[in-house]
Amino acid sequence: METHIQVRKPKAMAFILMFGAFIGLFGETALNMALTNVMDEFSITAGTAQWLTTGYLLVLAILVPISALLMRWFTTRQLVVGGLMISLVGAILAALSLDFIMLIMGRIVQAIGTGLILPVMMSVLLLIFPIQKRGAVMGIMGLVITLAPALGPTLSGVIISTLGWSYIFWISAILYVLLTVVAAAIITNVSEITKPKIDVMSILLSTIGFGGLIFGLSTMAETAFSSPKVWGPLLVGIMALVVFGLRQMKMDQPMVNLRVFKYPMFTIGTAIMFLGILMILSTAILLPMYLKGALLFSAAMAGLILLHGNAVNFIMSPIVGTLFDKFGARRFVITGFVFVILGNIMFLATLSAQTPTWQVIVAFMLFFFGITMVMMPSQTNGLNQLPRELYADGSAAMNTLNQVAGAAGTAVAITVFTAGQSGYLVEFPNATQPEVLAAGVKYAFYFTTGISIVGLILALFTKKPSQVKANSTVTVKATKAVRE
Known part of the structure; x- marks a missing residue:
């Protein structure tokens, strides 16, 4: 039985989709390092500036569930080229911002483009590569999903220090133009256009x-x-x-077929992905604040310090993807969460206003060594249990929850961070600002440590889809609902 759809240039299609998604996901956290600059330039508070990140995630969370419906109304080329062009308009609008309103409007438009590209990427990759090659391909996709938001503060720190924060968007705009031209020539349609009723x-x-x-x-x-x-x-x-x-x-033709959650490995894989994204976005906002506000590094230096963890992710993702095809998900996910817990514990044990830089680097490297082994295997293992008819619904559901996880991670991390600062000031009223900030960040890592322990418990239930007894009734009902 054919396990995939034949296309002319599958690797080129995969590259375009992944790079487009990378730029969009990089945009999630790219302004984290520039928030203080934006606050000064537009005279706004930290709470208002934070909406540049959470507003982006909000649009993604709203749009991604609709993507499963859009993929049945428009061709793959129309969605990809359209998403890239909308992202381009958003990037240019943000780069030319004269005030905060114009900047946040640019962010919203760019998020709409990303919301179109992201779910298309996941479902198309599942369709154009055979199951025995998915591990390596999904390993690279896992690198995109984890590296892009984690690398945001690193790259933007260098860009801000050398060129200015608006160049984050100018560089993105140039890349969008190049990708749009190539996508128009390379992308071929692989989705089934059924034009279901819009509810x-x-x-x-x-x-x-x-x-x-x-x-x-x-x-x-x-x-x-x-x-x-x-x-x-x-x-x-x-x-x-x-x-x-x-x-x-x-519904006979649901907007998002929630029957995907009747497949146990998909549900567990999605839950683990949710916790992983939650931790990634938490550290992506906490560590830049800590390095700049407590250890008093410049934006560029703070970005370079975080580069070590991103390098681990970059090196390990394709390795994990290749080995996944041989060993499956269980070993990787369990081992990965052990390393994530060790990284979090090291943050809890060492963070202060006088912490040596090497300790922050080692803790972050441990954290990402583990995250890399968690994300792609759990995602691929979950999606592999779904029949082809449910790939679009599964990717839409998973991507939606990932955006919710990102927003939740950012919001809860800042909430716990603020509570930690308040508690520390009560106990040490004469503490310096770097000491207070370091205490708040350290307190927030209790939250990420707790999340990583929950993740380890979930990892223990991970199995290969072939080892899970198939529920024929569920499969028939789910497939029938999609075909109708």
């Missing part, structure tokens, strides 16, 4: 649900949970998502 209510419930959830989590970073501004959107978001889920399960 406006599902789109509305999805938008309100994910929008309310991320808005509430993001607001929690600077407002008490008891405030209606926090729990109101959270409550509305959760209620909308519950109604959305019930509606999808009853």
Whole structure:
């Protein structure tokens, strides 16, 4: 039986999709290192500036669930070229920003483009490569998903120090132009165009649900949970998502087929991916603040310090991807979480206003050595259990939760960081600002350590899809629902 769709240039298609997604995901955290610069230039508070990151994630979380529907209405080329062109417009708008409103509008437009490219990348890679080659391909894709947001503060730190923060967007714009030209010539359609009925209510419930959830989590970073501004959107978001889920399960042609979560390895793989992204985005905002605010490094130097962990990720991702085809996911995911826990424990044991730089570097390298072994194997193992008909739904569901995880990681990390600072000031009222900031960051790593322990427990239940007893009723129902 054919396990994949034959295309003319599968490697070239994979490169275009991955590079386009890389630029978009790099944009998630690229401004983290520049927030202080943007605050000074536009005279805004930290809470307002933070929306440059959380707003980006908010748009992705709203748009990605709709992607499964879009892939059945538009060709692969139309979605990829369209996504790249929209991203280009957003990057140019942000680069030319005269005020904060113009900047955040540029970010939103760029996020719309990324929201189109990201789920298309995942489903197309599953379709154009045979299952025995997926490990290596998904290893590179795992590198894109983890390296891009982690590398954001590193590259942007160098760009900010040498050229200025607007050049983050000018460089992205140039890359988008080149990719659009190549994509128009290379990308071929691999999705089945069925043009299903558009359910406006599902789109509305999805938008309100994910929008309310991320808005509430993001607001929690600077407002008490008891405030209606926090729990109101959270409550509305959760209620909308519950109604959305019930509606999808009853529909013959759901916007997102939630029956993918009836496959146990997909559910476990998605949960592990969620926790991994949550930790990556937490460290991506905490460590730049710590290096600049507590250890008093410049943006460029702080970025270079973080480069060591990203280098580990870069080297290990293709290795893990290749070995995954031979050994499967279980060994990697369990071992990976052990290293993630060790990295977090080292952060907890060493972070202060006087920590030697090498200790931060080693802890970050341990953290990413583990993360690299967790992300791709859990993702590929989960998607491998799905039938071909559910790839688009599975990638849409997984990508949506990844964006929620990113927003949740950013928001909760800042919330715990703020609480840690307040607690430290109560105990040491005469502490210096670097000491207070270091204490807040250290306190936030209790959160990431707890998450990594939960991840290790989930990893123990990871198995090869072939080892999981297939539920024929689930498979028939899921496949039938998609074909109808």
